[in-house]
Amino acid sequence: MPATVYADYNATAPLRDVAVEAMSGAMRSVGNPSSVHGPGRTARAAIEKARAQVAALIGAAPQTIVFTSGGTEASALALKGAGRRRVVTSAVEHEAVLAAVPDAVRLPVDANGILDLDALRSALEADGGETLVSVQWANNETGALQPIEEIAALTRTFGALLHSDAVQAAGKLPLDVTAAGLDLLSLSAHKIGGPAGVGALYVREGLDLAAVQTGGGQEKGRRSGTENKIGIVGFGAAAGAARETLADWDRVAALRDRFEAAVRAAGPGARIFSAAAPRLPNTSCVSLSGVRGETQVIALDLAGIAVSSGSACSSGKVRRSHVLDAMDPGSADAETAIRVSLGWESIDEDVDRLVDAWCDLYNRASADTERSV
Structure with missing residues (x-):
């Protein structure tokens, strides 16, 4: 593997x-x-x-x-x-x-x-x-x-x-x-x-x-x-x-931007939080409508991709993100978001695999939605 x-x-x-x-x-x-x-x-x-x-x-x-x-x-x-x-x-x-x-x-x-x-x-x-x-x-x-x-x-x-x-x-x-x-x-x-x-x-x-x-x-x-x-x-x-090595984060930012471009191109069921604000060069918080964050984390883990849903500092607890709730009170997107955070060892091939796995998840979620209509 x-x-x-x-x-x-x-x-x-x-x-x-x-x-x-x-x-x-x-x-x-x-x-x-x-x-x-x-x-x-x-x-x-x-x-x-x-x-x-x-x-x-x-x-x-x-x-x-x-x-x-x-x-x-x-x-x-x-x-x-x-x-x-x-x-x-x-x-x-x-x-x-x-x-x-x-x-x-x-x-x-x-x-x-x-x-x-x-x-x-x-x-x-x-x-x-x-x-x-x-x-x-x-x-x-x-x-x-x-x-x-x-x-x-x-x-x-x-x-x-x-x-x-x-x-x-x-x-x-x-x-x-x-x-x-x-x-x-x-x-x-x-x-x-x-x-x-x-x-x-x-x-x-x-x-x-x-x-x-x-x-x-x-x-x-x-x-x-x-x-x-x-x-x-x-x-x-x-x-x-x-x-x-602070200058290397420009390279990481380009990788993050490439992932987010793929998210935007996938369709209307995704949302990138804080996209209009100045952000860290490595972080994307992305929601996929109708698919809980922990479900996405598990699916991506099975595909060999390690990401988080919200903060990873709460002893494995799964709960609504208070951060996303504060930004958009009551939104269902607070339960359907994952966090992708890249770093100095991240490379182009990593983003290729991430994009493929996330888009596959998006397409499956879209197909399930269509069948339920």
């Missing part, structure tokens, strides 16, 4: 060779990075090198990076440690944000999933000085990009803080946290070719952040617990590689 076409990079990306090599070296060395002896200092040096590599990926200074167990913990630390009484977010955020602050004010988005800036202004006028705004840079399901710099300008006007979940954007887009005006930003290693189980939070210099996990005072007191040296070293290597 031919190798599986992996088109689920937004769920997790393949480990980069440089990350594997860096982690292998770290596995062979001993030393607690908090120890003052030679092996401890060597371990600390490896972590600080990785800190600099991760910081460079987002245009930050190394001392602004706090290592965590992943993007979920990074966002929770930002939301709970920033010390603001009120959190305002969008209706299309990742569950990692929504679950961390269930009482947050959720603002509407338009049909392309873009935050309503007038609604944000109204929310900030109410109590900006006590507010933390949390808006993802790029949506994990549709790839839609939020106008982060405009959002940052609004938050500054009203004295609010701004956090962004950049887990999907990092490594796919050039990011500069200073130019964007961010106070806090979440990252995850396994989305950029590093290992799962390690992430980072950018904390603007001068911003007070209370620890959520206390103990030995690691990470300058912001996140206690012995650092995951092996994972952090792999994260750093992946961040360095991601930064060096």
Whole structure:
């Protein structure tokens, strides 16, 4: 059987060779990075090198990076440690944000999933000085990009803080946290070719952040617990590689566009979400009328194509997408969508197989509809 076409990079990306090599070296060395002896200092040096590599990926200074167990913990630390009484977010955020602050004010988005800036202004006028705004840079399901710099300008006007979940954007887009005006930003290693189980939070210099996990005072007191040296070293290597290969995403965008052209040519039964908005170069969220998303995922899996229906971060749960519901309330398309997310190992032949398999699925669904009429 031919190798599986992996088109689920937004769920997790393949480990980069440089990350594997860096982690292998770290596995062979001993030393607690908090120890003052030679092996401890060597371990600390490896972590600080990785800190600099991760910081460079987002245009930050190394001392602004706090290592965590992943993007979920990074966002929770930002939301709970920033010390603001009120959190305002969008209706299309990742569950990692929504679950961390269930009482947050959720603002509407338009049909392309873009935050309503007038609604944000109204929310900030109410109590900006006590507010933390949390808006993802790029949506994990549709790839839609939020106008982060405009959002940052609004938050500054009203004295609010701004956090962004950049887990999907990092490594796919050039990011500069200073130019964007961010106070806090979440990252995850396994989305950029590093290992799962390690992430980072950018904390603007001068911003007070209370620890959520206390103990030995690691990470300058912001996140206690012995650092995951092996994972952090792999994260750093992946961040360095991601930064060096940003230009390759233009090639990936062309592959994505070719898939979407085939979807549009297939007929009227398909819909591409956020097609009119700026998006990540690798992401397509496509609905096929009358065919549930999980049914499509299974059919494509049998054809050797790996995709997702919505977010893959909910322990295998199948439910309506809150993201698509927020964009088009009540639409049946929220139950019939899949997410295709390509990456640096994707090639033309992968898209050929994806197009053939999806069009076969479309044609079968159309034939079933005709027979039922």
